[in-house]
Amino acid sequence: MTTGTPKEVITAAALTAPSARAQERPTNVLIVGVGGQGVIMISKVIALLCERQDLDVKQSEVHGMSKRGGSVFSHLRFGQRVYSPTIPIGEADVLVALEWAEGLRWLPFLNPETGTFLADTQQLIPPFSCRSRKPGAVTNYARHTVAEVAGKVPNCFATDASRMAAELGNARAANTILLGMLSTALDFPEQEWLTVIEQLVPKKTIGANLRAFAAGRTWVEQHDPAAMHAEAPAVFPAAADLGDYVARSAPEINAAWCKGCEICVKFCPERCLFMNDRQVAELKDPDLCTRCRVCERLCPDFAITLHRLDA
Amino acid sequence: MTEAPAPEFVIREYLREHLMPHFLCPGCGHGIALRALLWAVHELGITKDRLAIVSGIGCSGRIGAYVDANTFHVTHGRPLAFATGLKLARPDLEVVVITGDGDCLAIGGNHLIHACRRNLNITCMMLNNEVYGMTGGQVSPTTSNSRYTTTTPLGNFEPTFDACALAEGAGAGFVGREITLQTPALKNLLREGLAYPGFAFIEVISDCTEIYGRKNDLGNSAEMVLSQKAAARPDVYTNSVDRPFRPNQLRTGVLARKDRPEYAAARQRHLQSLGNVE
Numbered sequence: 001m002t003t004g005t006p007k008e009v010i011t012a013a014a015l016t017a018p019s020a021r022a023q024e025r026p027t028n029v030l031i032v033g034v035g036g037q038g039v040i041m042i043s044k045v046i047a048l049l050c051e052r053q054d055l056d057v058k059q060s061e062v063h064g065m066s067k068r069g070g071s072v073f074s075h076l077r078f079g080q081r082v083y084s085p086t087i088p089i090g091e092a093d094v095l096v097a098l099e100w101a102e103g104l105r106w107l108p109f110l111n112p113e114t115g116t117f118l119a120d121t122q123q124l125i126p127p128f129s130c131r132s133r134k135p136g137a138v139t140n141y142a143r144h145t146v147a148e149v150a151g152k153v154p155n156c157f158a159t160d161a162s163r164m165a166a167e168l169g170n171a172r173a174a175n176t177i178l179l180g181m182l183s184t185a186l187d188f189p190e191q192e193w194l195t196v197i198e199q200l201v202p203k204k205t206i207g208a209n210l211r212a213f214a215a216g217r218t219w220v221e222q223h224d225p226a227a228m229h230a231e232a233p234a235v236f237p238a239a240a241d242l243g244d245y246v247a248r249s250a251p252e253i254n255a256a257w258c259k260g261c262e263i264c265v266k267f268c269p270e271r272c273l274f275m276n277d278r279q280v281a282e283l284k285d286p287d288l289c290t291r292c293r294v295c296e297r298l299c300p301d302f303a304i305t306l307h308r309l310d311a
Numbered sequence: 312m313t314e315a316p317a318p319e320f321v322i323r324e325y326l327r328e329h330l331m332p333h334f335l336c337p338g339c340g341h342g343i344a345l346r347a348l349l350w351a352v353h354e355l356g357i358t359k360d361r362l363a364i365v366s367g368i369g370c371s372g373r374i375g376a377y378v379d380a381n382t383f384h385v386t387h388g389r390p391l392a393f394a395t396g397l398k399l400a401r402p403d404l405e406v407v408v409i410t411g412d413g414d415c416l417a418i419g420g421n422h423l424i425h426a427c428r429r430n431l432n433i434t435c436m437m438l439n440n441e442v443y444g445m446t447g448g449q450v451s452p453t454t455s456n457s458r459y460t461t462t463t464p465l466g467n468f469e470p471t472f473d474a475c476a477l478a479e480g481a482g483a484g485f486v487g488r489e490i491t492l493q494t495p496a497l498k499n500l501l502r503e504g505l506a507y508p509g510f511a512f513i514e515v516i517s518d519c520t521e522i523y524g525r526k527n528d529l530g531n532s533a534e535m536v537l538s539q540k541a542a543a544r545p546d547v548y549t550n551s552v553d554r555p556f557r558p559n560q561l562r563t564g565v566l567a568r569k570d571r572p573e574y575a576a577a578r579q580r581h582l583q584s585l586g587n588v589e
Contacts, residue, residue: 257331261338261520266533297494300342300532301332302322 026056026079027186028087032106033098034124035063035072038175041200042096043074045179048196049188050078060085073106094185096178099124100158101142107153116155116185120174121146122162133269133290135245157181157220164219165212170205173212180216190217247309250286251295257303264295264304318353325349325359327379334373338532340491340517341438345374347494347515348407348436351501363404365394367419370445370519371411371438388418391426394433402575405505408435413443413451416472420452427481427510431574434504434511437474440519448522459526474514479567484509486567490516490543492536496564503565509573516543516561 029046033039043059050057061074075087087109095110097103097119110117129140150156161177176197183193194210201209251264251273260279272288273281273295281303283289296304335341352362359380366375368387375382381404385393390408398406415423415437426433442460443449450460450467453474457466479486485507489497497515504511518524518535529535546564572580 259332259337261532263338263532263536266531297346298343298492298536300335300339301337302326302342302346303332305321305323308319 026077026082027094028092028111029076029078029094029096029182029186030073030087030092030106030109031076031096031098032073032102033175034102037098038172039063039072039074039098042175042179042182043076044200045193045196046076046078046182046186048200049192052192052196053188056080056082058082058085072102094118094182096182098161098175098178103158104142104144104149107149110153112154114154117149117153117157118178118181118185119146119149119156119158120161120178121158122160122174133292135290155185157223159219161216164215168208168211168215170208170212173205173208176201176209176212177216177219180213180218181220183213183217184220248291248293248306249309250289250291251283251304251306253281253283254303254305255280257301258299259301259303261300263298263300267294267298269294320350320353322346322349325353325379326377330377333377335370336444336519336521338518338520338535339370340440340515340532340536341370341374343491343494344436344438344497344515344517345377345409347491347497348409348501349378350494350498351505352405352407354498354502355505357405357505361403361405363394363397363401363406364409365390365397365406366409367411367414368445369411369414369443370440371409371517372414373445375409388414388420389422390414391419391422391433391435394435395426395429395431398431398433399575402432406433407505408433410435410437411443412437412439412441412453412474413449416452416474416477423478423512424481427478427483427512429574430482430484430509430571430577432508432510434501434507435513436501436504437512437514438517439474439514440517440523442519442523444519444522448519448526458523460523461526475512475562475566478512482510482569482571483512483567484569484571484573485511485565486513487511487565488514488516488561488563490536490539490563491518492540493545493563496545500565507568509569509571516563 031039031042040061040063043061047057047059055078057078059074059076063072075085077085077087089108090112092109092115093111094116095103095106100119100121100123103119123141125139125141131140146158162171162174164177165171165174183190197209197213198206258280260275262275264281265273265275269292270288270290272284274284276282291306293306296306333342362380364375364378364380365383365385366372367385367390372384376384383393390410394406394408397404410419439453441451441454443451448460449462452472454460454467455471459466475486475488485504487500487504489500491497500513504513516539518532520532520535524530524535542561543563544560546562546566
């Protein structure tokens, strides 16, 4: 970049600056998430921190609901002099992802040689990645595991920060855990981070946030980068927690009770029922049925039953 | 699952199976309402021995007979009067009145207002299908404007009763309204009504496809319940922005809930004040 610049132009001040690189090229931090997780809060903390260090800082964000098709991100650039508020592709020094798939979406922005990827491995599966309404059905959510991604980026730190935060007592502090992880990647004194966090978070949550920050920081410090992805949480929890879901049989239709009102045929969301030539409802394909029980509840003749399989 | 699964609601356990299939026409919403009622009863853990269903005359009156519990099929318009006597004699019973719009508002209108006034611990489920279905499709107090019935061949011009407003005005402690399509919401409303200590009046918007729907070209039962859904404005949508654009919507959900003294408690207090304690 400085080719052709005569040596005499370099001032004494430049020589005493922390590094020539920091002076010429700002540090780029890209924070991404799905919205409502604290993307903006993280960027506010860094921006305030930089202001306190008398650094030039520019921040540019888009907020909305990325899971509904938009995206939530915050570009943050700081250094001796920052001109553009946005980070070019491949120039982000740190990519902070508050959701796993969002992190993967923004990976091209990460510097392929020196970049650091900090991610929360929690998965928030968007509605449009659910192609089948059957309970436990496979979704179109990104399938890359932490180990796969770690092999492709220079530095990768991924953990289930949301679970860590929940264990600490406040699931909403997951972003502060990532802030703690981020504090090891950026060159600011720890006390400065703590001061800024105390200043920004609501008074009632200061304690929880400081604990979360410390947890994130120690997590990075105590983990051996080589070994940590072996214990990384399985990105795909097999047969996700189905809550109070109960396995049921396909609808059994009592032909003697059915009067052929067609209400079940008209309201079945999967169109898996039809009226046969005797004007009695019949199941077309039990594999299509998602066991939603709409037909059972709306049958005025009590002719449809979805039997419980565990009883 | 960690805890034992809740007992499954199997409607057959609550029905007199030898009487099934029931006599209702195809697509009649009364069946869905009966399911919601039995579901609520099941969830509250009311045993069949403790459940007493009193029903009047009409399509709605007949559905009580299919329930395997203590059922009374009484004279036209008088189920509330019978239920009042039953509840006073047997306060341990959970008394449910199933009645129709004509049964409850026309023939039994007097009994309704006094049951509301007394606030005895009874649950009244009024199935509103806007017509006298069983007797051949005559106009009822809730038939909508300009609808054709056998007694209004040129269309109905009489103003209609708002049954919920009537019950609330007469002093019912709990008033609610729901459509049959929202079966779980209807079940929750009935459950709340059954648990309410006082007179609970619940209007269920039902559909009469064979007589009322056919005469007024309202389509099949699926189309009728969908138009009910379009007309309803659940009370939980308290969106003040939305309201001006949908001004004539039918409010559903819990419409009134008052803390009024229940009849038996009031009676007890009165006897105590006379020094005549039981």
